[in-house]
Structure formats: C-alpha cells, structure tokens
Amino acid sequence: MGNPRAKVLGLTFAMLAFASVLLIVNEEGVSANAWALLALSGVFAAGAVMAFFQHEEFATQSPRETSQPVQEQQTESQTLPDPAESGFDVPVL
Numbered sequence: 001m002g003n004p005r006a007k008v009l010g011l012t013f014a015m016l017a018f019a020s021v022l023l024i025v026n027e028e029g030v031s032a033n034a035w036a037l038l039a040l041s042g043v044f045a046a047g048a049v050m051a052f053f054q055h056e057e058f059a060t061q062s063p064r065e066t067s068q069p070v071q072e073q074q075t076e077s078q079t080l081p082d083p084a085e086s087g088f089d090v091p092v093l
Contacts, residue, residue, distance in 0.1 A: 003051055006051035009045075016044060017038070017041040019037055020034050020041060023037065
C-alpha cells in the first residue's frame with residue numbers, strides 16, 4: 001500500500017492544475033487568478049513528490065523495542081544548584 005498522504009496531495013495537485021487550465025480556457029488568457037492557481041498547484045506537486053519518496057518509519061520499528069520502560073537518571077550536571085549556595089541574593093517577601 002502506498003503512502004496515502006502522497007495520493008491526497010497528488011489528487012489536490014491534479015484538481016488545482018485542471019481548474020487553472022479551465023480558467024485559462026474560459027478567459028482566453030492567463031489572469032492573476034490562473035497564475036495563483038498554477039503556483040498553488042506547484043506547491044502541492046512538490047508536497048506530493050516529497051511524501052511519495054518519504055520512508056515510513058513507523059513500520060520498521062519492532063514492538064519489542066517500544067515496550068521497554070524508560071529510566072530517568074539525572075546526573076550532577078543536570079540538577080540545578082541552590083541559588084543561595086551559589087552566592088545569589090534570594091529576596092524574601
């Protein structure tokens with residue numbers, strides 16, 4: 001099964017390109033609206049190409065790797081020092 005995102009973006013590109021061609025034919029010239037539709041269809045075409053060549057990473061992971069518990073360890077460099085011990089004035093309200 002292919003990437004559904006690529007299919008949707010490709011279909012959107014085709015519809016916008018077809019709409020711009022119809023607009024050009026109906027107006028017998030290229031207007032600003034037709035240029036806008038052509039530019040927008042180019043963006044969707046680029047998105048479809050990028051989505052088509054994108055690898056599906058979620059299918060390559062095994063379920064055994066994700067079921068391991070995550071252990072949180074804090075080292076001494078990750079803990080914040082006490083401001084009073086570092087020489088900073090701590091205001092008291």
